[in-house]
Every structure is written in structure tokens, then in C-alpha cells.
Amino acid sequence: xxxxxxxxxxxxxxxxxxxxxxxxxxxxxxxxxxxxxxxxxxxxxxxxxxxxxxxxxxxxxxxxxxxxxxxxxxxxxxxxxxxxxxxxxxxxxxxxxxxxxxxxxxxxxxxxxxxxxxxxxxxxxxxxxxxxxxxxxxxxxxxxxxxxxxxxxxxxxxxxxxxxxxxxxxxxxxxxxxxxxxxxxxxxxxxxxxxxxxxxxxxxxxxxxxxxxxxxxxxxxxxxxxxxxxxxxxxxxxxxxxxxxxxxxxxxxxxxxxxxxxxxxxxxxxxxxxxxxxxxxxxxxxxxxxxxxxxxxxxxxxxxxxxxxxxxxxxxxxxxxxxxxxxxxxxxxxxxxxxxxxxxxxxxxxxxxxxxxxxxxxxxxxxxxxxxxxxxxxxxxxxxxxxxxxxxxxxxxxxxxxxxxxxxxxxxxxxxxxxxxxxxxxxxxxxxxxxxxxxxxxxxxxxxxxxxxxxxxxxxxxxxxxxxxxxxxxxxxxxxxxxxxxxxxxxxxxxxxxxxxxxxxxxxxxxxxxxxxxxxxxxxxxxxxxxxxxxxxxxxxxxxxxxxxxxxxxxxxxxxxxxxxxxxxxxxxxxxxxxxxxxxxxxxxxxxxxxxxxxxxxxxxxxxxxxxxxxxxxxxxxxxxxxxxxxxxxxxxxxxxxxxxxxxxxxxxxxxxxxxxxxxxxxxxxxxxxxxxxxxxxxxxxxxxxxxxxxxxxxxxxxxxxxxxxxx
Numbered sequence: 001x002x003x004x005x006x007x008x009x010x011x012x013x014x015x016x017x018x019x020x021x022x023x024x025x026x027x028x029x030x031x032x033x034x035x036x037x038x039x040x041x042x043x044x045x046x047x048x049x050x051x052x053x054x055x056x057x058x059x060x061x062x063x064x065x066x067x068x069x070x071x072x073x074x075x076x077x078x079x080x081x082x083x084x085x086x087x088x089x090x091x092x093x094x095x096x097x098x099x100x101x102x103x104x105x106x107x108x109x110x111x112x113x114x115x116x117x118x119x120x121x122x123x124x125x126x127x128x129x130x131x132x133x134x135x136x137x138x139x140x141x142x143x144x145x146x147x148x149x150x151x152x153x154x155x156x157x158x159x160x161x162x163x164x165x166x167x168x169x170x171x172x173x174x175x176x177x178x179x180x181x182x183x184x185x186x187x188x189x190x191x192x193x194x195x196x197x198x199x200x201x202x203x204x205x206x207x208x209x210x211x212x213x214x215x216x217x218x219x220x221x222x223x224x225x226x227x228x229x230x231x232x233x234x235x236x237x238x239x240x241x242x243x244x245x246x247x248x249x250x251x252x253x254x255x256x257x258x259x260x261x262x263x264x265x266x267x268x269x270x271x272x273x274x275x276x277x278x279x280x281x282x283x284x285x286x287x288x289x290x291x292x293x294x295x296x297x298x299x300x301x302x303x304x305x306x307x308x309x310x311x312x313x314x315x316x317x318x319x320x321x322x323x324x325x326x327x328x329x330x331x332x333x334x335x336x337x338x339x340x341x342x343x344x345x346x347x348x349x350x351x352x353x354x355x356x357x358x359x360x361x362x363x364x365x366x367x368x369x370x371x372x373x374x375x376x377x378x379x380x381x382x383x384x385x386x387x388x389x390x391x392x393x394x395x396x397x398x399x400x401x402x403x404x405x406x407x408x409x410x411x412x413x414x415x416x417x418x419x420x421x422x423x424x425x426x427x428x429x430x431x432x433x434x435x436x437x438x439x440x441x442x443x444x445x446x447x448x449x450x451x452x453x454x455x456x457x458x459x460x461x462x463x464x465x466x467x468x469x470x471x472x473x474x475x476x477x478x479x480x481x482x483x484x485x486x487x488x489x490x491x492x493x494x495x496x497x498x499x500x501x502x503x504x505x506x507x508x509x510x511x512x513x514x515x516x517x518x519x520x521x522x523x524x525x526x527x528x529x530x531x532x533x534x535x536x537x538x539x540x541x542x543x544x545x546x547x548x549x550x551x552x553x554x555x556x557x558x559x560x561x562x563x564x565x566x567x568x569x570x571x572x573x574x575x576x577x578x579x580x581x582x583x584x585x586x587x588x589x590x591x592x593x594x595x596x597x598x599x600x601x602x603x604x605x606x607x608x609x610x611x612x613x614x615x616x617x618x619x620x621x622x623x624x625x626x627x628x629x630x631x632x633x634x635x636x637x638x639x640x641x642x643x644x645x646x647x648x649x650x651x652x653x654x655x656x657x658x659x660x661x662x663x664x665x666x667x668x669x670x671x672x673x674x675x676x677x678x679x680x681x682x683x684x685x686x687x688x689x690x691x692x693x694x695x696x697x698x699x700x701x702x703x704x705x706x707x708x709x710x711x712x
Contacts, residue, residue, distance in 0.1 A: 036668040038084040041128035041179045042430065042621075043665070045245040046310035049432035049623050051666045055673035056697060057627030061642045061652045064695045067674055068106030069657075072099065072690035077661065078680020079428075079620065081128045082692070084667040085155065092129050094680055094690050096122020096146045100158060104669050106694060110158040117160070118169065119147035127242075127428065127662075128179040130187060131155065132203050141203060143187060145176030150189075150206070165206030178242040178307075178428070181252065183283040188243055188252050196237025196275070198254050200286060210286035214239070214256055214274045221288060222273030234268055236260035237275045241428055242307035244323070245283060246337060252283040253323055253337070255304035262301040263411050263452060263562040266358030271296045278308060278325045278333070280340060290340030294325065294333055296362035299354065299411050300450070301422055302328050306430030306621070313437040314590045315343050324439055324589060326426035329407040330375035331368055332439070334589055344370035344592055351408035356452060357558050365408050370592030374426070374443050374585045379404035379419040383578045387611055391570040395577065398568070401490070402449065402476045411452045415476035415563075418450040419577070422565055429621025429634060429663050437590045440645065442600050442618050442634050447577045451476070451563035460556045466533030469526055472563040473519060474534075482534065490516075497535045505531055512571065573685070574603070575617070582615035582635060584622070584643060598648040601635030617684045621663040623675075633660020633677050636684035640664075640677055640693075657691040659683060672696055 036053055043049050056064065072078065076094030083090045089103040100109040114122045130143040141161060142153040150172050152164035160168030174191035181188050186200040186209055196214030201207060214237040215230060216223040226234070236259045244253045259268055259275040276295035281288055295302045309324045313334075323337040334343045348364040376383065379399060385391035404417040424444040431441035453471045456462050463471075471480055477490040484492035496505065509527055512518035519527075568576040575581045579599070586595040601616030618634035625631070629651070630643040638659050642652040658681030666675045674696045682688030 034668070034671045035087070036673075037086070038082070038665040038667045039131050040083070041081055041130065041181075041242070042307065042663060043623065045181055045247055047242065047244040047307045047430065048309055048311055048434075049430070049621060049663065050434055051623060051625045053625055053666055053668055053673050054627035055668065056625070056629065056666075056675065058629065058644060058651060060697060061627075061629060063697055064642075064652060064654070064675075065698060067104075067694045067696040069694070070099075070101055070106040070108070070692040072097070072692065074680075074690035075682075075688050076123075076680060076690065077125050077682040077688070078658075078678045078690045078692075079125050079127045079662045080678045081663040082665045082676055082678065083129060083131055084665060084669075084676075085131055087669055088155070089676065089692075090129060090131070090142060090155070091678065091692060092126040092144060094123075094126075096124070096126055096144070098129060098142065098144050098153060098158065100155070101692075103667065103674070103694075104672075106692070112153055112158040112160075114146040114151070117146070117149070117151065118167075119149040119151075122146040124175065125177045127177055130179045130182060132182050132187070134185075139204075143179070143203075145172065145179075148172050148175060150176065150201075152203075152206070164204070170201070170206040174238060178240060181243045181245045183245055183247065183250065183252065186283065188245075188283065190239030190241075190243060190254065192238050192240040193235075194238060195231075195235055196239075196256065196259075198239060198243070198252075198279075198281065198286065200283075212254075212279075212281055212286040212288065214279075215259070216273065225271040225273040227267070227269060230268055234259050236262070241303070241305055241430075244308045244310050246310060246321070249338070250283045251289060251337070252281050253308040253310070254279045254281065255306070255308055255325060257303040258295075258298040258301055261562070263299055263450075264356065264359065264560050265297055265299055265361070266356070266560075268297075269360045271362065272298070276302060276304060278304065278323070278335070280323075280337070292333070292335065292340060292342075294327060294366060296365060297360075299359070299361060300408065300418070305424060305427050309431050309433050309439065310337060311433040311437060311439070311589065312435070313343070322589065324431065324433070326431055326441055328422070328425040328427070329420040330373045330377070330425040330443055332371050332374065332441075332587060333366075333368055334371075334592075342368070343589075344368060352405050352410040354410040355412055356560055359411075361410055371587050371589070372594060374441065374587070374594070374597075375420060375445050375583070377420070378406050379417050379447060379577060385570055385574070385576055386578050387570075387574060387606060387614070388572070391572070391574070391576065394570055398476070398576070404447075409450060411450065411562075413452055413454065413471070413480060415449055415451040417568065418448040419445075421446045421448040421567075423448075423617070423619075427619055429619060432622045432624040432630070433589075434624050434645065437588065438595065438645070439587045439589050440585065440622050440624055440630055441587070442582065442584050442620075442622060442632060444617050445577065445579075445581050445583070445615070446575050446617050447568040449476075449563075449566040449568050452560045453563050454558050455561045456556070456559045464529075464533065466529035466531075468561075469530050470533050472566075473522070473530065477516070493534050502531060502535065505534070518571070574606075574614075579612075579614035582618040584630070584632065584648065586645070586648065596648040598643070598650075600632070600641075601637050601639070603637065619661040619683045623664050623666055625666060631664050631666070631675050631677075633662065633664065633679065635659065636686055638679075638681070638686070640679075640695075654695075656693060658689045659686050660693075672699065 074094040174194035599615035616636035620634040662678035
């Protein structure tokens with residue numbers, strides 16, 4: 001009765017006041033902050049993943065609840081960092097649909113499906129889309145990549161904008177999994193596949209305005225770091241992880257990929273600029289301003305995995321606009337973003353050299369003096385897994401026969417433990433940076449196995465599949481020549497058929513035996529070809545190698561292939577190394593010192609065995625807010641967490657339908673702050689789907705004067 005007699009604006013103000021009293025400091029209710037968008041991939045063109053919103057903060061984050069859930073209907077690696085503009089959330093789904101939702105309720109507004117477009121049905125990872133509008137706001141467009149094409153869509157309806165390109169799209173000539181960045185009326189893009197280039201196109205017409213060749217042509221800077229004809233044949237180097245932009249200065253920063261083939265560089269001698277480089281270009285013209293190559297003549301797939309982050313730091317008493325670049329091997333390189341000068345010295349240090357025919361590995365690689373690496377740089381016997389006696393013995397045995405040589409092992413026919421691993425260190429989720437100059441990033445500590453195999457011998461003969469697979473799966477322990485490893489306790493296999501029946505050998509390869517782990521993941525066809533080689537074809541190969549004519553007249557250079565990406569897991573499928581397996585880190589880039597490091601992720605079944613939280617492999621990045629929080633999914637335990645940005649303490653966590661292998665977004669709509677994350681799983685052997693989950697504090701309009709939440 002009383003409420004009915006009071007002027008409604010007063011009621012609204014009273015409700016807001018009650019909510020503020022109940023929750024503490026929840027941010028201003030001023031009209032100009034009622035709506036705060038997340039209109040750009042990773043929160044801004046600086047890619048800093050920072051939000052000034054503080055309604056959700058340290059004091060009230062434990063009261064977060066699910067605001068809404070939307071199911072895309074897709075199943076796959078749903079890795080989208082979603083855009084929120086004028087009350088509408090735009091998400092690219094795992095099948096490359098673009099979906100528009102009411103950002104307050106999750107209600108579907110429209111769906112664009114490329115199935116009927118000239119690209120055909122979409123598939124593959126897509127981490128974001130691009131929004132553009134002109135200064136007056138009269139022209140608005142969304143840009144999305146599907147099957148080598150770039151489409152322009154109308155944000156209001158999802159309809160293709162037919163005047164763009166050819167009936168609404170242009171052919172890119174390469175794939176696109178990470179969106180580009182807008183500078184004035186230009187869309188600056190990288191891509192995946194094809195030959196390396198950064199390109200800018202007109203957002204209205206789709207016409208190409210400039211191109212910067214990452215594999216230089218004759219007369220271009222860096223041409224002399226490749227063989228003369230490399231620009232015609234070499235592929236790779238595409239800047240797939242995205243770009244950042246200093247809009248005021250008109251500088252775009254590009255992080256690039258490895259040249260292909262990734263693991264053998266015998267046909268691309270030299271430093272190979274601009275592979276594995278941070279490159280600063282004039283955004284208006286594509287002119288190179290400066291560059292720094294972080295890996296020379298890469299042989300280990302050490303793509304720069306995440307976009308450069310722009311931030312401002314206080315360095316030696318001077319305010320510096322900086323750019324920070326993360327790496328797969330856990331180092332953070334920090335430069336003055338205008339001059340390209342490193343903030344701390346970077347040393348060139350010798351690294352192991354390759355013994356593969358024709359390879360000329362670069363003799364040194366860059367190592368920053370600060371910050372310290374964010375993960376272990378060597379796998380030693382002290383790092384043998386300690387989660388069980390069996391895991392300890394397995395890892396100890398393996399590193400004796402396949403030792404680790406640090407972050408830059410030389411690819412060889414002999415297997416080695418690749419640690420840091422192929423998926424980081426840091427990964428595509430990247431880092432977040434707050435205005436205080438602190439950089440937050442999640443890191444993997446997963447060991448992998450590295451081995452090259454011959455595809456053709458010096459006598460010109462090709463290796464049979466069984467021999468190649470034996471080299472990959474068995475050669476490390478039993479020897480490439482099948483003569484065993486007596487020091488490691490692994491027997492010879494040359495005469496194994498005289499000691500074991502084929503049925504016994506099949507059982508051992510499936511279930512393991514003695515010190516040998518089982519290989520249940522091998523297909524039956526692959527298992528058969530390996531045993532055929534060990535029992536029969538191996539003797540023929542011995543005879544050929546002992547008696548064949550491999551003299552100079554018949555000599556042909558051997559050729560090589562990468563043995564495949566293989567995570568090194570123990571018999572229980574956990575990482576074959578002492579934890580932590582995943583961490584979240586805070587680095588003060590004013591001083592170059594690590595502030596804190598905590599584990600990220602947990603396996604409850606291990607915790608139940610009395611093992612402290614181990615961390616997990618993690619994909620997707622963090623968001624840091626003015627409320628003193630870091631929000632991150634990423635881990636392989638289907639959990640979304642909020643950490644205290646000053647201490648690394650977990651303040652809140654909740655389960656997701658699937659692992660949140662994506663970077664969250666945060667926004668405010670009608671005075672209420674939301675945090676939303678794509679949860680699709682599919683990484684680290686976890687289940688997969690396509691859910692979008694938004695969280696918020698309880699709706700203040702549902703609170704009574706006694707601070708009790710009134711549920712609808």
C-alpha cells in the first residue's frame with residue numbers, strides 16, 4: 001500500500017540504496033554507467049582484457065549466480081570471446097554460425113548460418129568476430145570468417161550486407177580463427193594456412209588496401225634471411241593469434257607463426273624473418289616500424305601463441321608505453337612499444353644443434369633477463385611424477401632414455417622429452433593487464449615427446465609404415481635399431497619372436513608388462529603394422545642395411561618427417577611430470593618481478609587421494625577487473641573461478657556444463673554487471689558441447705527491505 005502511494009523514481013532509488021547497503025561497494029549507479037559494452041575482441045584493441053567495472057568485487061563475488069544459459073546446439077571447441085554491444089551479445093558458435101542474444105536474458109534474437117553461403121557449412125575453432133561502426137553510428141557491420149571467406153553481416157538482423165565484396169563476402173585465401181582489428185575504415189587481418197602476410201581491407205567495399213609480406217620478396221627488408229626462392233615455396237608464418245593496436249599512434253602489433261614445415265628447416269636456411277616475430281607496422285599503410293624475432297629459424301613449432309598486450313608501466317622512474325609478448329616456452333618479452341627497445345636486456349645464448357642431414361639450426365636463441373620464466377625450463381629427474389610410485393618409475397625410466405634438453409632441443413631421430421611443451425607455456429588465451437602495470441597469465445606445464453623419422457633413407461628406399469610407427473612408439477626405449485637399452489632395462493627386440501608369441505606381444509602392447517606401459521590408444525591396424533615390422537620386416541631391413549650398396553654413386557639425401565604431436569601421459573592419463581600442471585601468474589611489469597603464482601585447476605579424484613591440487617592443462621585466458629578480480633575458466637575440470645588479483649586467492653568458483661576453454665567477457669546492462677563465458681570443452685580429452693553461461697549478482701529489484709533475496 002505504501003509503495004503504491006510513492007512516486008516510482010523514489011521507489012527505484014530506495015531499492016538501489018538497499019541493494020548498495022546489502023552488498024557493500026557495488027559501483028556507481030550514474031546514468032552514464034548504466035550500460036557498459038564489451039564491443040571488441042579481448043575487451044579492447046590493446047588486448048589487455050581489463051574492465052573498469054567494479055559492481056562485482058572482492059566483497060560480493062561469492063553471491064554470483066547464473067543469470068542465464070544459452071545452448072548453441074553445437075558440439076566442439078567453443079572458444080569464443082563474445083561481444084556485447086547495445087544490449088545484444090554476439091557469439092560465433094563452433095560451427096561458425098553467428099548468434100545474437102538479448103544480453104540480459106539470453107533470449108535468441110537471430111542466427112546466421114553459413115550453410116547456404118558460398119563458403120558452405122562452417123567448422124573449426126573461431127575465437128571471435130569484429131564489430132565496426134562509423135563515427136556517426138549510421139553504418140554498422142559484423143565481420144566473420146568461414147571456410148576461407150570473410151562475410152559482412154548487419155548487426156540488427158544478421159543478414160549479409162550484399163554491397164561488401166562479392167555479394168557480401170570476399171575470398172581470403174586462408175582460414176581465420178582469430179578476428180582482426182579495426183583502424184579507422186580498415187580491417188587488419190592475419191589468418192591461418194597459406195603464405196605469411198598481414199593485410200588491411202576497406203570495411204565498406206572489401207577492397208585490399210595494403211599487404212605486408214611476412215616472407216619477404218626481393219628488395220624487401222629481411223629477404224636475405226631466407227633462401228632466394230623461399231617466398232615462392234615456403235608456407236606458414238601467418239599471424240593466427242591476432243593483432244593489437246595503439247590507436248592514438250596508429251601502430252598495429254603483429255605476433256607471427258613458425259615457417260613450415262615446422263620441424264625441419266633444411267630447405268629454409270637462415271634466420272627466417274618475420275617468422276616467430278613481434279612486428280610493429282603503421283596501421284594506415286603497413287610500413288614496418290620495428291621488429292624483434294623471438295625464435296630464430298624455428299624448428300619446434302614455437303609460434304607466438306597470443307596477441308601482444310599493450311600497457312603502461314613505470315620503468316626506472318619513467319612512464320613507458322609498453323608491449324608484452326608471451327611465448328610457448330613461458331618467457332615474457334617486454335618492449336617500449338614506440339621504439340622497440342626491450343625494457344630489460346635480452347641475451348643470445350647457445351642452444352643444441354641438429355644432427356639431421358641438411359639442417360642448419362641457428363646457434364643461439366634470445367633469453368630475457370627479466371621477467372623470470374613463468375614455468376620450469378628443464379625436465380630433470382627431480383621432476384619425475386610423484387602422484388604414485390608407478391608414475392614416478394615410469395617418468396624416471398623415460399627421461400633416462402629420452403632426456404630433456406631445455407626449451408630448444410634439436411630435432412633428431414632420437415626421441416626427446418619436449419618441455420616446455422608444444423601447447424605452452426602460454427597459449428592463445430593470452431594475458432590480461434591492469435592499469436597498475438601488472439600482467440596476469442595462465443600457463444601449461446605439460447610434457448610432450450619430440451621425434452623425427454626418416455621417410456626415405458640414403459639408399460633411396462622408403463620406410464614402411466610399420467618401421468616408422470616402431471620408431472615413434474617403441475624406438476626410444478628399445479632402440480631405433482631394436483637392440484635394446486641395457487642401461488635403461490629395456491630388452492632387445494631383434495629376436496623377440498623366439499621368446500614371445502605374437503598373442504603375448506599384442507597383450508603387452510595393449511596392457512603393458514614389467515616396466516613397459518600399455519598403449520591402448522593404438523589402433524589395431526597400427527598395432528599390427530608395428531608387430532609385423534618387429535617380427536618379420538625388421539630382419540629384412542637389417543639384411544638390406546648390412547648388404548645394400550649405399551656408396552656415393554647411389555647416395556640420395558634422406559628426407560624427414562615429424563613423428564607427430566604426442567602428449568606424454570602416465571598410465572592413468574595424467575601429465576607425466578611432477579605437478580603443477582597448470583598455473584595462474586601475476587607479473588609486475590614495472591619491476592619485472594613475479595608477484596605470485598598459484599595452481600589453476602584440480603582433479604577431484606586426486607585430491608581425494610590426499611594429493612594437493614595439481615593444476616590442469618588450460619586453454620582460454622583471464623579477465624581482470626577494477627573490482628579486484630580475475631575471472632578465468634580454461635582448466636580441464638569444468639570450473640569457472642574468480643581470484644583475488646592482489647594475492648591469487650580463489651574467492652569463488654562454480655561448475656560449468658563443459659570446460660570453459662575460452663576467454664570470458666564482462667559488461668553492464670541497465671545497471672547490472674554480467675560475466676559471460678563460452679563453455680564447450682573438447683580439450684584435454686574432456687567432454688564437449690556448446691553452452692554459453694552468464695553470471696551476475698542477484699537482481700536488485702528482487703530484494704526486500706530486510707536484505708532477503710526474493711526469488712521469482
